[in-house]
Amino acid sequence: MKTLKNQRQQSVTDVTWRRLFSALNKDGQALNLQIRRMIVNAIETGVLSRNTRLPSTRQLAALLGIARNTVTTAYQLLADEGFLISKERSGIFVAAVGAAPVVNQPPSASFDQWQARFAIQPSAQRQICKPRDWLDYPYPFLFGQYDPALFPTNNWREAVRAASSVREIQGWAGDMIDDDDPDLVEQLRSQVLPRRGIFAGAGEIIVTIGSQQALSMLVQLLVSRRTAAGIEDPGYPDVRNMVSLATSNIVCLNLDRQGVIPDANFARSNVAFLTVSHQCPTTSVMPLERRKMLLQAARVDDVLIVEDDYEADLSIESDGDIPSLKSLDSDGRVIYVGSFSKVLAPGLRVGYIVAPRPVIDELRVLRRLMLRHPPTNNQRALANFIALGHYRQHLKRTGTVMLERARIISECLPHLLPSCRVTRGEGATSFWIEGPKDFDARRMMEAARQAGILVEAGDIFFSDPAHGRRLFRLGFGSIAANRIEAGLSRLAPFVEPSRPTVAPSVPRRAVASLHPTLSAP
Known part of the structure; x- marks a missing residue:
């Protein structure tokens, strides 16, 4: 009878632990990391209270169908960090931790209460919507x-490890104020930009959190309420939305099979946002002669051009790529935006702007007011990735x-x-x-x-x-x-x-x- 009772108690305990670790994904993050996160979360939220006895390493490993060493490592690290305590001949227990904070949920305000306070309402614009799953x-x-399937996992890990030595961490962990990682800037100058025919000085590059932030900052810097801003029609919806939040003086630029036409609409723009290498969304590649015509028209009509070159590095079909618009610019009126999102991974969130130094100086201050600078650990890892030849490969x-x-x-x-x-x-x-x-x-x-x-x-x-x-x-x-x-x-x-x-x-x-x-x- 006593044995049956113990079996029932063990069964109840097993159900409890299975529920606690139900989200364990054997194909996901390292298992010992997942176990540690789940236990810490259960402790912090009060699910596991002080002196709660955890299953033995053997029991939990069998319950989850994983190696015992994995559980042992997780328990040991949690003990080192003060979340668990080992009691001789008794087992593993939850250590004394601070009580979970009491959260008083404030009453939810209606949309109408907030709407009058919004200076802008981006959610009212038409947005690109893609399923998260x-x-x-x-x-x-x-x-x-x-x-x-295409992400270079092993090469990226090598680049991250190279950025994680004590000496490297000392180089990037400090507050850069408004500066960028010098290694990444040098790799952009020497290996990335020359592929597009661009040769930039050190003071002519700023790193951004993807091309999205680059475009957003340029809209803030260049587009006032009175600015005539030219956008492609059809074109990138987010640029249209950014510009429309800054000005109502929007000029829809006309397109043909060669891209933007340097016509009267283009001429009356103060600044034009263009996708020249692959027009978004038609994919048209602007031929060299049209690019020269566009630059000549921009010179005559004093139009600034923002060139969004979002996926040029992937083109391998031609014997020689058509030079970027920026590389043909002799007046300093083309501002170039690049990104690693399309060619490497969107989640990396690294982009850049190439522009004359006075523009970069203003952007640097603007960026500091927004977020100081993009994470320098990502910048250094990417610099290593490029320098080791992994990017070209x-x-x-x-x-x-x-x-x-x-x-x-x-x-x-x-x-x-x-x-x-x-x-x-x-x-x-x-x-x-x-x-x-x-x-x-x-x-x-x-x-x-x-x-x-x-x-x-x-x-x-x-x-x-x-x-x-x-x-x-x-x-x-x-x-x-x-x-x-x-x-x-x-x-x-x-x-x-x-x-x-x-x-x-x-x-x-x-x-x-x-x-x-x-x-x-």
Whole structure:
């Protein structure tokens, strides 16, 4: 009878501990770290109180199906940090800790109470919306998302370790005030920017938290209520929203297949925000002659240009890249924005601005008022990553993968979407697609999402959504090559209902034969 009672008590205890560690992910973070975090959280929130006895290392390891050494390491570190205490011949117990703070939840205020106090209301603008759980979808044809399979994990770890020595930490752990990591600035000057034909002085670069912060700071610095700000139409929605918060004097710049047209609209802009290398979202690559015409027009009409070169480093399809607009600028009127988000990982949040020194000096003060400087540990790790040759190697590998994905899509689309007009500029990681007459891309996007397929409706890129009703963007940076054909075959019926749901077999051409632009009647 006593044995049965003990078994019941043990069963109840096991249920309790299983619940406490239910979120343990054997494919995620190191297991001993997860165990420590869960125990600390349970102690801090009062779930585990003082003198609560924990299972033995053997019991918990068996309960969770993990190695006993993992649990032993977690317990030992928690004991070293004062969260647990070992009592001889008794076991492991929760040590004395401070009582959990009592939280009094204030009454929630209504939106109407706050609305009158807002100086601006960004949430009222049209926003790009992508599912947070996009990795769980089988066919994510999304642009600009992080592909875990392509991240250079081992090389990045080496770069982080190199930045984690005592001497290195002493170099970056202090308050930089408004400065940047000198190693990263030097790597930008010597290895990254020359790829785009840009040679910058040390005082002509500032590091930012991604290109998003770079663009936001430039809008704050250059756009007043009276400034005529030129934006591409269609164009990057976040730039349109940033500019519209700063001024109502917005000039929608006209585009053709070569990008922005240096016409009267461009001439009346004080500053123009442009995506020249791959126009967002059409992917058009502005040819060299148009770039020279644009710079000449900017000189005559005194227009400042912000060049957002968001994914240029991935282009490996041409024998020689067309020089960036900044590299052709002899007047110092082009401000260059770059980022590692599209080519390495968005979560890294490292971008940069190249501009004449007076501009950088003002941006440095502005950035200090906002956040002082981006985390220097990330800057130093990235500097090591570039200096060790890992960045160049990563670009080569990723570019080859992207080219293969583009090739598969370019071969499938004429068969699966024959009524669509398809465009992809050389080196771009997305296709811009115009559907047949009476096609509604947003309705298609919502229906396809229910079937596990993610694409982006094109109306969000236009100042007038009606102009983008038939258009959508098909990205391939986040979908594996072996899922592309199946995904497109399932997408086809949502675009052209008369099409079959199974993709026909398409020929495999050599990579070198990939044509950057496809077109169908």
